[in-house]
Amino acid sequence: MEALVGGLEAPWAVDFAPDGRIFITERPGRVRIVREGRLETAPWASLPVAHVSEAGLLGLALSPSFAQDRFVYVAYTYRTPTGQLQNRLVRLRDDPTTGKGVEEEVLLDGVLGSNNHDGGRVKFGPDGKLYWTMGEAERPPLSQDLTSLNGKILRLNPDGSVPDDNPFPGSYVFSYGHRNPQGIAWQPGTRRLYETEHGPSGGSLGCCQDEVNFVEPRRNYGWPTIKGDQTQEGMVTPILHSGLTNTWAPSGAAFVTQGPWAGSFLFVGLRGQALFRLTLDPDNPRKVVAFEPLFERRFGRLRDVVEGPDGAIYILTSNRDGRGSPIADDDRLLRVSVK
Numbered sequence: 342m343e344a345l346v347g348g349l350e351a352p353w354a355v356d357f358a359p360d361g362r363i364f365i366t367e368r369p370g371r372v373r374i375v376r377e378g379r380l381e382t383a384p385w386a387s388l389p390v391a392h393v394s395e396a397g398l399l400g401l402a403l404s405p406s407f408a409q410d411r412f413v414y415v416a417y418t419y420r421t422p423t424g425q426l427q428n429r430l431v432r433l434r435d436d437p438t439t440g441k442g443v444e445e446e447v448l449l450d451g452v453l454g455s456n457n458h459d460g461g462r463v464k465f466g467p468d469g470k471l472y473w474t475m476g477e478a479e480r481p482p483l484s485q486d487l488t489s490l491n492g493k494i495l496r497l498n499p500d501g502s503v504p505d506d507n508p509f510p511g512s513y514v515f516s517y518g519h520r521n522p523q524g525i526a527w528q529p530g531t532r533r534l535y536e537t538e539h540g541p542s543g544g545s546l547g548c549c550q551d552e553v554n555f556v557e558p559r560r561n562y563g564w565p566t567i568k569g570d571q572t573q574e575g576m577v578t579p580i581l582h583s584g585l586t587n588t589w590a591p592s593g594a595a596f597v598t599q600g601p602w603a604g605s606f607l608f609v610g611l612r613g614q615a616l617f618r619l620t621l622d623p624d625n626p627r628k629v630v631a632f633e634p635l636f637e638r639r640f641g642r643l644r645d646v647v648e649g650p651d652g653a654i655y656i657l658t659s660n661r662d663g664r665g666s667p668i669a670d671d672d673r674l675l676r677v678s679v680k
């Protein structure tokens with residue numbers, strides 16, 4: 342593991358452009374660029390976010406045809422003129438002349454926000470659709486309310502419209518009953534969707550039980566009715582959870598496509614301060630064959646993990662998010678070359 346760049350502030354998501362640039366969101370509202378191993382001082386774009394508690398600028402995904410359309414999709418929490426926190430998903434364009442982000446176009450707006458539980462992961466699926474994970478904005482009943490977009494995984498066309506083949510006609514909802522999902526990744530070959538989700542943090546709804554789910558369309562993942570190993574007709578239990586006393590606080594997730602870890606599902610933990618590697622049974626999408634934490638407490642809180650175009654694993658720390666113990670160089674983009 343090497344630190345590629347330092348000096349980031351609470352970075353949240355990272356993606357790679359075909360021209361070699363690395364795009365990184367910082368929660369206070371900046372999209373930063375790493376070019377040839379160096380973090381550029383001036384942001385690529387600045388967005389009018391509400392940077393409070395866990396909210397702010399969150400997910401980012403480059404268009405699968407970025408080389409042609411130069412589109413970049415980001416999600417953020419902002420405050421309306423009347424003081425309400427809301428989440429929106431927008432599309433920016435990389436100006437080829439200035440190399441900056443321009444023309445913010447709002448694709449989906451007005452999703453209830455909160456200081457915490459705004460989900461925020463944005464990724465393109467292998468089906469070319471745009472997925473956006475949305476938390477329940479600290480209102481657990483919304484996860485079970487199909488008229489609300491909170492506590493859901495949302496699926497959009499890249500222009501912001503509802504896909505014709507979504508499971509609930511006319512709705513962005515892909516799956517529901519989620520609490521605060523922050524990681525999604527598709528298994529290479531099978532195209533199965535896996536998700537990480539923060540479990541409850543105490544009080545009347547219990548503790549811990551952070552989840553890894555195998556997500557299928559139209560299914561109900563149980564929050565807040567069931568947690569951990571609890572079952573109920575019509576609700577899906579996680580394939581793995583962190584137990585009643587242990588917390589991962591899982592965020593970004595990725596599948597590895599090459600090298601010794603090929604096929605592994607990776608996710609990172611904030612409180613868990615580790616990279617977690619999970620091996621799945623190729624014949625049973627719900628069966629975990631092996632599970633191990635790596636680099637435990639070596640780099641602090643970890644927010645995102647992706648496989649880079651060079652086959653290395655890239656990880657963002659999150660020690661300057663208000664809950665960590667930052668060192669001088671934080672936050673950092675780390676690079677792991679698996680041998």
Ligand SMILES: [Ca+2]
Pocket residue numbers: 518552562563564567568569577578579
């Ligand atoms: Ca669940």
